[in-house]
Every structure is written in C-alpha cells, then in structure tokens.
C-alpha cells in the first residue's frame with residue numbers, strides 16, 4: 003500500500019506549526035509582544051525568565067530599560083535576579099541601536115524592554131520595524147495605565163501595534179482583597195490624579211513624599227488607601 007501523501011493530510015490545517023510558507027511570498031517576521039500588568043505583578047521576573055530561555059537556545063539578546071531606578075541600568079526582579087541592560091534615552095533610535103550591534107558583529111535575535119510604558123510612540127514603531135524587517139523577536143514589559151488611570155503613550159502605541167497582548171496573570175491585590183489594576187500615586191496619604199506622568203521616585207526628596215500603591219477600581223476612585231495606610235509620622239499621638 004502506498005504511504006499516505008503528507009501533502010494531503012487533512013489534519014495539516016489544524017497543525018500548530020505552519021508550513022514554511024514556500025511559494026506564498028510571505029517572508030518570516032518577528033513578533034512584537036506586550037506583557038502588561040500593575041506594579042509588582044512580576045513583569046521584570048518574567049522578562050528575565052524569557053531572556054534566560056532565549057539565551058539557553060544560543061540566541062543573542064539586547065536588553066533595554068527606560069527610566070531605570072537604580073542608576074546602573076539593569077532589569078532586576080524583586081526575586082533578586084538582575085541583568086545589565088541598556089538605558090533607552092528619549093531620542094534614541096532603537097533600529098539604529100540594533101544596526102550598530104550588527105555592524106560590530108553582534109547578533110540581535112531578540113529584544114527585551116522593561117518599563118516599556120516609558121518608550122515614546124516612535125520607539126514602539128521602531129520595535130515593530132525590527133520585528134517586521136529584521137525578524138527580531140521583541141518582548142515589551144510595562145504598565146498599561148498611569149496614576150491618572152489613562153494609558154501611557156508608549157503603552158497605547160504597543161496596544162495599537164503589538165502582535166500579542168498578554169495581561170500578566172499574577173494577581174496583585176488591593177488592600178480589600180479585590181484584584182488591583184490601578185497604580186495610584188499617593189502623596190501625603192492622598193491619591194493624586196493629576197500631574198506629571200513621568201515621576202519616577204528617583205530622587206530622595208520625591209521618594210520621601212510620593213509612593214505608589216496598587217488599588218482596585220473602587221478604591222482608586224474613592225481614594226481609600228485602607229486601614230494601614232496612615233504613615234508613622236502622621237500617627238503621632240503626642
């Protein structure tokens with residue numbers, strides 16, 4: 003009996019691994035992915051895990067971070083892992099960064115961006131271009147919305163352009179136990195809903211007065227920070 007012709011296998015249509023696309027005139031592209039979630043949901047941990055998995059396959063990566071808080075650009079997780087990264091500046095052309103690596107003989111198979119909400123929309127376009135034209139796999143990690151509960155411009159552009167959008171499923175809880183989805187800016191015990199979007203706690207003065215707290219929508223709206231919200235100095239009973 004003749005073996006079944008694999009070209010006629012009716013299960014091919016269900017295969018999760020597509021055929022090579024021969025003859026269809028479709029060139030392979032990389033994918034632009036955005037993993038988003040509130041603060042403390044494990045974005046940087048996942049970024050480092052993906053980097054580890056890719057590097058283990060012998061692939062060469064470029065790690066980028068925007069507005070790094072440490073002074074020495076790193077992607078670091080609260081689990082204690084850290085990798086050096088390149089700090090992205092406001093006017094940096096990310097295509098040019100990758101081209102310079104190539105010119106220096108360094109492969110760039112994938113790009114990982116932490117704090118991607120701070121990218122400019124133009125930089126997100128550059129990442130899409132790298133995915134499309136250079137088959138670079140791009141993994142962006144960041145917050146969707148700012149303390150005003152509106153999309154960061156970079157995150158908005160990622161929602162518009164990304165091939166894959168992934169809400170990170172590690173749930174961060176509001177003090178009341180509901181899912182926390184909003185990154186509230188807290189100044190002297192009050193939720194602040196207006197002001198400069200990019201206010202990273204990177205100076206001692208700002209760090210002392212401003213903090214961020216993840217809240218559910220109800221408590222973001224009402225500004226209720228919960229029973230343990232009052233700071234020590236305000237609790238002075240003398």
Ligand SMILES: [Zn+2]
Nearest residue numbers: 176178218221
């Ligand atoms: Zn709540």
